[in-house]
Amino acid sequence: MYTSHEDIGYDFEDGPKDKKTLKPHPNIDGGWAWMMVLSSFFVHILIMGSQMALGVLNVEWLEEFHQSRGLTAWVSSLSMGITLIVGPFIGLFINTCGCRQTAIIGGLVNSLGWVLSAYAANVHYLFITFGVAAGLGSGMAYLPAVVMVGRYFQKRRALAQGLSTTGTGFGTFLMTVLLKYLCAEYGWRNAMLIQGAVSLNLCVCGALMRPLSPGKTPNDPGEKDLRVLPAHSTESVKSNGQHGRTEEKDGGPGNEETLCDLQAQECPDQAGHMKNMCALRILKTVSWLTMRVRKGFEDWYSGYFGTASLFTNRMFVAFIFWALFAYSSFVIPFIHLPEIVNLYNLSEQNDVFPLTSIIAIVHIFGKVILGVIADLPCISVWNVFLLANFTLVLSIFILPLMHTYAGLAVICALIGFSSGYFSLMPVVTEDLVGIEHLANAYGIIICANGISALLGPPFAGWIYDITQKYDFSFYICGLLYMIGILFLLIQPCIRIIEQSRRKYMDGAHV
Numbered sequence: 480m481y482t483s484h485e486d487i488g489y490d491f492e493d494g495p496k497d498k499k500t501l502k503p504h505p506n507i508d509g510g511w512a513w514m515m516v517l518s519s520f521f522v523h524i525l526i527m528g529s530q531m532a533l534g535v536l537n538v539e540w541l542e543e544f545h546q547s548r549g550l551t552a553w554v555s556s557l558s559m560g561i562t563l564i565v566g567p568f569i570g571l572f573i574n575t576c577g578c579r580q581t582a583i584i585g586g587l588v589n590s591l592g593w594v595l596s597a598y599a600a601n602v603h604y605l606f607i608t609f610g611v612a613a614g615l616g617s618g619m620a621y622l623p624a625v626v627m628v629g630r631y632f633q634k635r636r637a638l639a640q641g642l643s644t645t646g647t648g649f650g651t652f653l654m655t656v657l658l659k660y661l662c663a664e665y666g667w668r669n670a671m672l673i674q675g676a677v678s679l680n681l682c683v684c685g686a687l688m689r690p691l692s693p694g695k696t697p698n699d700p701g702e703k704d705l706r707v708l709p710a711h712s713t714e715s716v717k718s719n720g721q722h723g724r725t726e727e728k729d730g731g732p733g734n735e736e737t738l739c740d741l742q743a744q745e746c747p748d749q750a751g752h753m754k755n756m757c758a759l760r761i762l763k764t765v766s767w768l769t770m771r772v773r774k775g776f777e778d779w780y781s782g783y784f785g786t787a788s789l790f791t792n793r794m795f796v797a798f799i800f801w802a803l804f805a806y807s808s809f810v811i812p813f814i815h816l817p818e819i820v821n822l823y824n825l826s827e828q829n830d831v832f833p834l835t836s837i838i839a840i841v842h843i844f845g846k847v848i849l850g851v852i853a854d855l856p857c858i859s860v861w862n863v864f865l866l867a868n869f870t871l872v873l874s875i876f877i878l879p880l881m882h883t884y885a886g887l888a889v890i891c892a893l894i895g896f897s898s899g900y901f902s903l904m905p906v907v908t909e910d911l912v913g914i915e916h917l918a919n920a921y922g923i924i925i926c927a928n929g930i931s932a933l934l935g936p937p938f939a940g941w942i943y944d945i946t947q948k949y950d951f952s953f954y955i956c957g958l959l960y961m962i963g964i965l966f967l968l969i970q971p972c973i974r975i976i977e978q979s980r981r982k983y984m985d986g987a988h989v
Contacts, residue, residue, distance in 0.1 A: 511689060512631035518687040519643035522624035525681055526617045528650015529674065530559045534817040534835060535658040539667035546602050549941035554602060555814050557610025558617065560933025565618040566925040575772050578623035579688045585619025586681030592616055593675030597668045620681045627688045651839030794970045795911050795920065801963035802927035805868070807935025808875050808960045809898050811952065812838065814936040819949055828884040837888055838895035845899025853903050864907055867900035868964050875957040879950035
């Protein structure tokens, strides 16, 4: 489902000096690269799978806090929306700290958000702890997982990204079953505590994101100098001291502090000298961090705000407009289907096999099958993309008309299969903006998807509070979705007309 996000981080690097094309490396397209796929797969399970299963908790929150459906739905939509909206800004952390550190911090923040949410006294408390905190942590862990797969793969990038993103479908199925079991056995508060502990595995996934070292041999003089540079820079400052040889032998920060204490006892002059040396080391470290943060910010700013030319592309602007409505039509069923099932008295059948799990499982096959069809030389990617969109819109319009479990299951299967077009979005976007603008364009598309996920579920809940039906929510969202698709269809026609007019004017001048 989130294959549309996979290429956003190709230009992100762990350090400001890494902005160059990767040289041949034994781990490219093999070796540790497949550990990146495994790590990203579990990140998709823990983050995207959990978010798509929030409909289970949404029902519990409605019963616990007795708030309107529109207000309660903001909790889930905030978490999903912030995860996507902060995507471009997480690039600043990646450029400054690296993918591994960013993902580990994100795992800790996400886990903290789940744990604090277990003590919520009202829905507004959940807005901060779960919507903002857990959502921010999810964004910090998710984007590095996508970026690292892109770094480690060149020839097999599409295959690797496809395998890693299938974790979303598997995660939705697994997390839905897990949360339903935990809520039934231990209550929703204890379920969130347990889920918070499970989310700590994001830190393990982050630890697996080993930075890709330059393709140099161990005997390369440049790499050798790089390895000894920290110790050499420290000892060069101390070369005038009497205990320089002892420090070189010990060679560690802990031994250095012990040596400072011994010297302070033996020689007051040496203690003063070592204090100056320690102060100099701190100053050099602060200066290095400042330069790295500044360079990372400059790269991030130029990458996302230096692309005004993207907005002169009217087809891309129409694509953004489409993204604002398309994603909400996919998210709303995940959040509100459990409640719809209760309203239709289909809870027993849904407990056997949840409708959201049907969407998730079929979605996996949809991404693979649509990707294979789009790769056929005789078929246009745009045709497959638009046909899948029309199928999804049609499913959204038909969904309110189904009041039996079998009918809803068929429509959910159609929604899951047709939404597999998300795997085609990298190719479609590259066709619109070119390969040089692909990374920055995806950052903008992520924000559009995040806004859609943020506003869609609360809007559907608000419509229910007014009409006491979910039918109008699906009709309105489907109508807006159709308008977005029409924008995609109209723009090529306008471009063809303009090209024809331009050729006509050029011929008239001749």
